[in-house]
Amino acid sequence: MPTTIHTPRALEKGTLRVVPVGGLGEIGRNMTVYEIDGKLLIVDCGVLFPEEHQPGVDLILPDFSPIRDRLDDILAVVLTHGHEDHIGAVPYLLRLRKDIPLIGSQLTLALIEAKLKEHRISPYTLAVKEGGRESLGPFDLEFIAVNHSIPDALAVAIRTSAGTVLHTGDFKMDQLPLDDRITDLRAFARLGEEGVDLFLPDSTNADVPGFTAPERDIGPVLDDVIRRAPRRVVVASFSSHVHRVQQVLDAAHANGRRVAFMGRSMVRNMGIAADLGYLKVPQGVLIDAKKAKDLPDDRIVYMSTGSQGEPMAVLARMANLEHQIEIGADDTIILASSLIPGNENAVYRVIDGLTKLGAKVVHKGNAKVHVSGHASAGELLYCYNILRPKNVMPVHGEHRHLYANAALAVRTGVPEQNTILGEDGVVVDLRDGVATVVGQLDLGYVYVDGSTVGEITDADLKDRRILSEEGFISVFIAMDASTGRVVVGPEIQSRGFAEDERVFDDVKPKIIAALTEAAENGTRDTHAFSQVVRRTVGRWVNTQHRRRPMIVPVVISA
Amino acid sequence: MPTTIHTPRALEKGTLRVVPVGGLGEIGRNMTVYEIDGKLLIVDCGVLFPEEHQPGVDLILPDFSPIRDRLDDILAVVLTHGHEDHIGAVPYLLRLRKDIPLIGSQLTLALIEAKLKEHRISPYTLAVKEGGRESLGPFDLEFIAVNHSIPDALAVAIRTSAGTVLHTGDFKMDQLPLDDRITDLRAFARLGEEGVDLFLPDSTNADVPGFTAPERDIGPVLDDVIRRAPRRVVVASFSSHVHRVQQVLDAAHANGRRVAFMGRSMVRNMGIAADLGYLKVPQGVLIDAKKAKDLPDDRIVYMSTGSQGEPMAVLARMANLEHQIEIGADDTIILASSLIPGNENAVYRVIDGLTKLGAKVVHKGNAKVHVSGHASAGELLYCYNILRPKNVMPVHGEHRHLYANAALAVRTGVPEQNTILGEDGVVVDLRDGVATVVGQLDLGYVYVDGSTVGEITDADLKDRRILSEEGFISVFIAMDASTGRVVVGPEIQSRGFAEDERVFDDVKPKIIAALTEAAENGTRDTHAFSQVVRRTVGRWVNTQHRRRPMIVPVVISA
Incomplete structure (x- = not known):
């Protein structure tokens, strides 16, 4: 698995480049970018919901940096189905370019249109059906019915001069679904006969043995x-x-x-x-x-x-x-x-x-009131055997799911070197039936918080985690930097640290003494004085309370 | 279930009072106080581990307030087994009175002694064995072998002039345990023949059908x-x-x-x-x-x-x-x-x-590498049938576990009105085979954070949750309160809010304008000025960023 970042070589004409921007190593923010002959096709554009180590974050978007300078080359976004982890980031993509066409089934488009209405965007859409084909520049798309926990889900086969890719989206193989719309294994068989060069299957339940119940x-x-x-x-x-x-x-x-x-x-x-x-x-x-x-x-x-x-x-x-x-x-x-x-x-x-x-x-702990929407290992084996893909890159899963899915591929005869275990930003080139990892982009998490997108960084989240574990102590001091004399303060505020502010009576004289000493030793700079405050308060709180709150010293020259 | 707080009536001689201080409505901090004729016996004294809405907390203790003024009346603490949720709070109890005797099996005492050594406490202990009996003032104790996920666990039967209680501690009924030490159903049968007036059984797995695997x-x-x-x-x-x-x-x-x-x-x-x-x-x-x-x-x-x-x-x-x-x-x-x-x-x-x-x-998701240490519903039914207790108060569980356990009792013939579904602090009096809820104490969570015990309050945790979700903005201003003129500041600091501090350039003039206006309208008090700062910054951050960070205004008179 690639872990070091390396820029891929320039893309030659006739080679298909595949870059999963999200969905590898996480269940969410699914988005894959396909490129050939200067044109881009995107499959899905979803959000990821934050975990407890990302407090206060509303949503996490895929990192759009690989396409930010290529917006005009995007021919369309294909949406495989209407779940948030596949469509939720579309409004943020369309903020960059409003007229990117959206392709999907009737229900999928209706759901994304309702969502875009809240963002006051009316998109360009193309409704497609299972069995339908669409030609978009160098991409020839075929849509295939798949069964999932939302109706009208589609897989998409992408034929290019460099080879054929099958991208399943989320799916399972309920053989008796309520709407009688089964995952179209006949189409998978036909594609298999024709030759699938690269297969990107849903990995969510790849580590669950057997079959998902109907x-x-x-x-x-x-x-x-x-x-x-x-x-x-x-x-x-x-x-x-x-x-x-x-x-x-x-x-x-x-x-x-x-x-x-x-x-x-x-x-x-x-x-x-x-x-x-x-x-x-x-x-x-x-x-x-x-x-x-x-x-x-x-x-x-x-x-x-x-x-x-x-x-x-x-x-x-x-x-x-x-x-x-x-x-x-x-x-x-x-x-x-x-x-x-x-x-x-x-x-x-x-x-x-x-x-x-x-x-x-x-x-579900005491009665059978839920079944999963994703194919278990047994169902995935059917897919591998009927498709016999040349190369496989498992998608839509945390690492253990991707690994389990790759292991299933290998058990059905896909050579191990032809299974790609990637992370978000892996760059895979396909040509003449050979899929090669040619690079790894450095992609990040893009956090939505309130009306801000990408303004909150991992450093802010680290601060939030410290604040949530320990609270903070802020110390304000206005001083005459030339003499070390404190003019105003120390004015101490804390939150999440202790109810009773009198605990600080103890440390205030220590702060003044430390500043005086520093001035005597030649310190003149407010930044250096604020470091003195930080050290003094930090040492006090550690010895007296065995705690490590965030310490925010503000020393200004007055 | 009692939800309003009411003080119990004074305890008459010859009545046994039972107060579960922890472990009802939570899996952890198990502690039950028994009182008769002026003397107290405590069974277990454990900790609860914090959940994600209690950030930064190391441990949660039972609220000792019901016994804080009665320390000299405590005859002993019986420890049923050596798990943290049954022994972890003992060091904090012994800080209140060092010489409270600890009673338990050999392994249980060895584990608590090792723990107390870290707290530099050497306790008074009394080692007991299954089958053993001890008379402590008005309490006659019999210890009964039970099987659990730690060796040497004991249930305790407490005989008093008011009746007999059986307190199981944590247990299951593995019929082929590794050490051949089974839960002693013969003793349960004998107690049943003699008459059990109140039964306090482990509820952890009461909602799991069938039997825990060996x-x-x-x-x-x-x-x-x-x-x-x-x-x-x-x-x-x-x-x-x-x-x-x-x-x-x-x-x-x-x-x-x-x-x-x-x-x-x-x-x-x-x-x-x-x-x-x-x-x-x-x-x-x-x-x-x-x-x-x-x-x-x-x-x-x-x-x-x-x-x-x-x-x-x-x-x-x-x-x-x-x-x-x-x-x-x-x-x-x-x-x-x-x-x-x-x-x-x-x-x-x-x-x-x-x-x-x-x-x-x-x-455990892909192989049978774990079994639970607690009795499932099938095992609990055996206990009810062999004991035929007059009254039942399920303990050691969240509410759904307590309810499920009470339902099992009712199915074996315990009258519904004789099953007590309590919360921490419920006060139950037993006399002449009748158990009655006579009160509900107002008990809280006691948080250990660093070396502080009970210093962190729920208000601090609420602050921490806000800080973790949104970060904070602190605004320092020194002003001439008589004229509203700002002498120093606004000096704005933030953490967990935004990487780029230049975002605040926008709001500083708004703050100064708002303070000037307030002064013109007659405001003179720094507290009132700081409310003006809070409102101004709050309104700005809500309209501009749709966010709600904690705002910490500090206005001092200079």
């Missing part, structure tokens, strides 16, 4: 739980999981209950899905959340967001009794969702809160 | 992985899990490998366990970590700490190549441990780092 398995469980529920039912899931919501609608309908959508994204996305026919709403089943309160408790199902314990979402507010729907004894809550690593504490806090209110909480 | 199941898996390992093997687990380490020693020995202990607590605890005969070290298997490097790679197993992804522990340092043992291709790492909720991101970061270095990582 979405259909969940329906009977939901039906059973809803049928037995004595009072209200609240189901929480992802706001884009149309088929999961479909099963909730069907189960509610079968049990004589009506359904109210709760949460802004749930209402918006299900409106889009129903309008376009992806969600089939049984006659008369939907009811406005406000009117739902007038129904008897055993006639209603609330379909809400917040399955990951997000503090501001409907479910967490219910658990804290901060929501107009007051959860109580005999209510039933179903978390029909995965538990994304890192969210455990938040989710268990919500489950605990609901349990304390007397509700029965059904979740 | 520890013995892990041995063959370890043996298999170690046998196949081409190079070095590193096993990470809990440093008190003597039986897990025993199985590693045995598997290493069987495969001609030697074992080096890594990590301070692993070395210390296994030394104690071996000295006392709980760990049976095969002749010649141990080797000093420093000498282990001279062995061929396929002759060594490192037994280390760090299975929860702790950043300073051996395993995380190996994953970051910050350890003298440089992990590389074909090394095998086994995480023979649970994944404690909240640690997922840290653990997966370690797994990912090791994978990137080329190591094979075996963990």
Whole structure:
């Protein structure tokens, strides 16, 4: 795996260059740039959600630096499906150039258009379907149906003079999906016969043995739980999981209950899905959340967001009794969702809160109310065997997922030297059926915080981590730098350090003494004096309190 | 469940009062206070480890306020076993009164003595064994063997004139444990015949259906992985899990490998366990970590700490190549441990780092290398049926665990009104076979940070959370309060907010203008001026950046 940064050689005509800008070593901010003969094609442009070591960050974008000076050469962005980790960074890309065409399926485009509307951008779009082909300069695109946890997902085969690439996007191979739209293995077979030079498969579940269970398995469980529920039912899931919501609608309908959508994204996305026919709403089943309160408790199902314990979402507010729907004894809550690593504490806090209110909480830990949207190892083996790709670069996963996926490729006969384990920014050139790592770009994380993009740096996040662990002590002093005499201060402020400010009475004389001594030894410069303050306070706080708060000395000359 | 605080009535002679000070609604800081006829007995005194919303906190202690004025009435602290969440707060309790006797099994006392030595305390101890009885004033104690993920764990039956209580501590019912020391169901049966008035059972796994698998199941898996390992093997687990380490020693020995202990607590605890005969070290298997490097790679197993992804522990340092043992291709790492909720991101970061270095990582997600130390629902049902307790108060669990445990009690015939679902500080009186909730104390979290205990408050933690999400902006101004003229400043500092301090050029004139205006309107007081600064900067940062950093204005009169 390349770890040192090296600039790739200039790209020759007739060679295809592939640069995954995001999604390698992380689940999120998926984005891959393809280039041949001076033209660029981008597949996906998503966001990554921050972890706890990136506090206060709203979103993380792919680093656009490899394309920033090439904006006019971009022919299009292909969006494989409508999840945030594949479309969420599009508004930020279009801020750089508004008229980059977006290519995707009907539902995918509808979801990105709704999102862009909030950013007041109306994009150029080209709707495509499975089986369709589009020629864009040197790229010949073929779209292939794949099955995922959102409808209308597409893989894309990219034919160029340098060879053929198959980029799956996220997928699984549910053989009995709700909408009967299976991952098109016939198309994979045909491509395999024709020859796939480079295969970029989804790695999320590559380390999960066996096969992902069918979405259909969940329906009977939901039906059973809803049928037995004595009072209200609240189901929480992802706001884009149309088929999961479909099963909730069907189960509610079968049990004589009506359904109210709760949460802004749930209402918006299900409106889009129903309008376009992806969600089939049984006659008369939907009811406005406000009117739902007038129904008897055993006639209603609330379909809400917040399955990951997000503090501001409907479910967490219910658990804290901060929501107009007051959860109580005999209510039933179903978390029909995965538990994304890192969210455990938040989710268990919500489950605990609901349990304390007397509700029965059904979740994947105690009932089969969730299946994954990604292909497990068994399914990936089918893909490798039917495609027989010449080269493989696993994408969409943390390193352990990429490694597990590469190992599957090798077990089906892909030579080990033809599997590429890359990091974001790896530069792979394809020519004559040979894929070679030719460089490694130095790409960073781009943080969105409030309305700022890229203004917060890793240094700021390091400061935030120190502040969160230890708080800070700021010391203000105005002094006569020529004599070392303190004119104003030391004025000490602290936050997150100790409740009682009198603790500092102890250190103030020490600061003055240290400054006087420094002046006597010839110090004249305010920066040097501020270092004296930092050392004095740092030593005091370490010996007296065994703590290491951030120390912010401000010494000015007065 | 009691949520309002109410002071309990005075305790009458002949009534037993039970106050769980910690461990209800949380997994950790277990501590229960028993009182009768003016005398107190404490069972366990553990710590809780902080979650991500308690940044920078080292440990959380039980709130000692109910016993702070009663120290001389405490007859003893019974320690059920040697885990941190049961013994970790003892040093802080003994700081209040050094000569409180500690009662526990041989291994438990050895572990707490080692810990107290670091705090320079040598305690009064009384070693007890299963089957033993001790009379302490109004309390008659009987100790009963229970099986857990540390050897030598004990339950305690407390007989008083008000009735008999059975307090299990942590336990499970492995029927084929490595040391053949099973949970003594015969004693439970005998107590049941005699009559148990109040039962306080471990709730950790009450919501897990079925039975916890035997520890013995892990041995063959370890043996298999170690046998196949081409190079070095590193096993990470809990440093008190003597039986897990025993199985590693045995598997290493069987495969001609030697074992080096890594990590301070692993070395210390296994030394104690071996000295006392709980760990049976095969002749010649141990080797000093420093000498282990001279062995061929396929002759060594490192037994280390760090299975929860702790950043300073051996395993995380190996994953970051910050350890003298440089992990590389074909090394095998086994995480023979649970994944404690909240640690997922840290653990997966370690797994990912090791994978990137080329190591094979075996963990409970892909092999049977861990079983829990707590009884699952099936085992708890056995206990209820053999004990037939009159009253039940589930302990040691978050609310969902306590509820699940109470539900098991009810299913075996304990009347629902006789199951007590309490929170920390609930006051339960037992008399004539009737247990009644008579009060609820207002107990808080006591945070240890560095050398300070209880100095950090929830307000400080709230400040730390704001600082970690948003950083801070401090504004220093010295002014002539009588005229509103700024003499020094505004001197603006920020951390965690933005890299480039020039962003503040914009707001400085706004601050001066706002202060001048306030002075013209009659403001004279520095506190009022500092509110003006806060509002001005707050409004600016919200409109310009859509952010909400902490704003720390310091206005002094010069």
